[in-house]
Amino acid sequence: MKIKKFYAKSMQAALAEIKKEFGDNAIILGQKKVTLHDHPSLKEALEVTAAADKADNEKPEASPFHNLLRENISKKPKSSPISNVELGLIRKDLDYLNNRIEMLVNHIKYENLPHIPKILQGKVRKLIENGVAPEFANKIIEEILLHMKGEELLEEDKIDDKILHKIKNKLMITGPLSIKGNRTSVVVLVGPTGAGKTTTLAKLSARYKYTHGKNVAVVSADSFRMGAMEQLKSFADIASIDFFPVYQNKDMPEILKKTENYDMVFLDTPGINPKNIKKMSSLKELIRISGSDEVHLVLSMTTRYNDLCDAIKNYSILHYKGIIFSKLDEAGEFGDIVNLANDFQKPVSYLTFGQNIPEDIKIADRKEIANTIIRGKYGIL
Ligand SMILES: Nc1nc2c(ncn2[C@@H]2O[C@H](COP(=O)(O)OP(=O)(O)OP(=O)(O)O)[C@@H](O)[C@H]2O)c(=O)[nH]1
């Protein structure tokens, strides 16, 4: 073991010195402020005593085990391709390890904070379990600690109210679809494949026809997926809603003419991988020609966070007004809604929570979403 005293202006500078000389494995044994009489530039300094088994740049002596390992490696054939099955297993192991590490980090981060009362530790843990980003969950609790004092911190209802309020304040909503009184309103749904666009479009069009008494038409521009047009047409037949197919962008002006006497036109679009630039620009062109009043991005709540972020970013070239989160009934946690609000500040327009048309859709409500996030469950409150 090597032990050495380092002198520097600050701890940060001392650590840099230590790292340079001892590498990442050094440990700090002690620190104190000292006055240096014989140093050319430092008078008042921090003396940090550090130790390391061996500096990183010194090669350790090879143990018999290492020698054996090295021999075996050199005997192995140079290329030993890993099969897909093995890769899958390794990936699974890595996922498992990732989860464990995340759990440990959260445990260390929140369990050992003596200044946070137990009740708040429980609240922060629950938020994280429900998918709220740890930094945001922690920030909420810190803010509560700042504003609630003594006795107040024993009142669970008050704490819950504050948490609800903080999450609610981060969320934005669009309100209902806007209906133009004097001309046709064109509403377009876009989103990744299978997100729930067609089902949501069916729900919305049926609602506006039967609940709001509007004269409604549905248009399908999904000529990519087999059976997509038929899916919307058969719904339209059952719901007695007029249906129009658009096979190419250039058909759109003619369809707009045919539908100019309707109050509302709902335009269904093909599912597009947001990274497919060519398809995205064709969709952008279709939306431009349709003279749409509002575009909504449909995202499934069962999608991984990174994929949700990709969709939100890449679809933003379509200037969507709001996000419709679908399949809440299939999701296990809802923290991503507020994580996305924090990261992208995009409003939510609707939530869908089942396959029943037209029942399983609701206009987004901030309090209801915040409650859903906190409870980790969508349903009657
Ligand atoms: N559980 C549940 N299923 C839903 C919901 N919305 C849609 N689905 C189902 O999800 C599947 C895909 O829905 P679609 O509406 O066809 O999705 P899409 O985005 O139009 O799909 P593409 O046109 O292929 O891109 C269907 O089986 C729907 O019944 C929902 O809110 N909850």
Ligand SMILES: [Mg+2]
């Ligand atoms: Mg569809």
